[in-house]
Amino acid sequence: MSSSASTVIPAPVQPALPVAGTSQSFPVRRIWCVGRNYLEHIREMGNDERQPPFFFAKHADMIVQDGATIPYPSLTKDFQHEVELVVALKSGGANIATDKALDHVYGYAVGIDLTRRDLQMASRKKEQPWEIGKSFDASAPCGALHPASAIGHPAKGRIWLSVNGTQKQNGDLSEMIWNVAEIIAKLSQQVALGAGDIIMTGTPAGVGPLQSGDKIECGIDGIGTLKVAIG
Numbered sequence: 001m002s003s004s005a006s007t008v009i010p011a012p013v014q015p016a017l018p019v020a021g022t023s024q025s026f027p028v029r030r031i032w033c034v035g036r037n038y039l040e041h042i043r044e045m046g047n048d049e050r051q052p053p054f055f056f057a058k059h060a061d062m063i064v065q066d067g068a069t070i071p072y073p074s075l076t077k078d079f080q081h082e083v084e085l086v087v088a089l090k091s092g093g094a095n096i097a098t099d100k101a102l103d104h105v106y107g108y109a110v111g112i113d114l115t116r117r118d119l120q121m122a123s124r125k126k127e128q129p130w131e132i133g134k135s136f137d138a139s140a141p142c143g144a145l146h147p148a149s150a151i152g153h154p155a156k157g158r159i160w161l162s163v164n165g166t167q168k169q170n171g172d173l174s175e176m177i178w179n180v181a182e183i184i185a186k187l188s189q190q191v192a193l194g195a196g197d198i199i200m201t202g203t204p205a206g207v208g209p210l211q212s213g214d215k216i217e218c219g220i221d222g223i224g225t226l227k228v229a230i231g
């Protein structure tokens with residue numbers, strides 16, 4: 001009954017993001033996130049301003065599409081938003097040079113690095129991994145991708161997030177401590193990057209808690225917007 005090509009369980013659905021202005025989609029392989037990349041956010045979290053950024057990961061099936069309602073997650077009493085520029089790679093490799101890094105970018109989107117802050121802080125104190133605070137179901141809302149062939153490689157532009165119509169986060173891409181090319185170069189020293197990888201590049205100041213029923217809208221000038229609700 002089975003052949004060598006068959007799988008013993010149904011193959012998981014390939015997570016993907018829509019590409020703006022087309023009927024095509026971008027299959028997502030891995031989700032990487034930058035830990036600290038805007039000075040004002042580092043200060044609001046009370047962290048060392050001179051430390052280089054570091055990376056953590058979410059799983060591709062944690063993506064949430066634009067317009068979706070996200071269940072309030074388990075275990076936390078402090079569920080928080082972090083609006084971020086998302087970079088999507090069309091190719092990759094190890095030890096990518098900074099001056100070649102943008103050649104690997106397919107496009108950009110707006111995303112939210114949803115965080116169970118109380119659990120993240122507890123694991124930080126205990127010097128445990130961040131997974132419980134960062135890597136959970138529906139923790140990676142992401143909007144449509146805008147190809148670099150259409151919008152270029154934005155190095156500045158307002159990045160903002162509002163909850164129920166009240167602005168909570170407001171920054172500019174120009175405030176990123178490590179720019180997109182530097183992030184790709186640095187991360188490619190840690191892992192071999194590949195087509196389908198996306199990177200959430202860190203959040204500006206103004207992170208804060210979310211409640212059931214909240215409506216979140218966020219955006220980056222020149223890249224687009226993303227709306228999700230908390231169920």
Ligand code: MN
Pocket residue numbers: 033034035082084113200202203
């Ligand atoms: Mn983040």
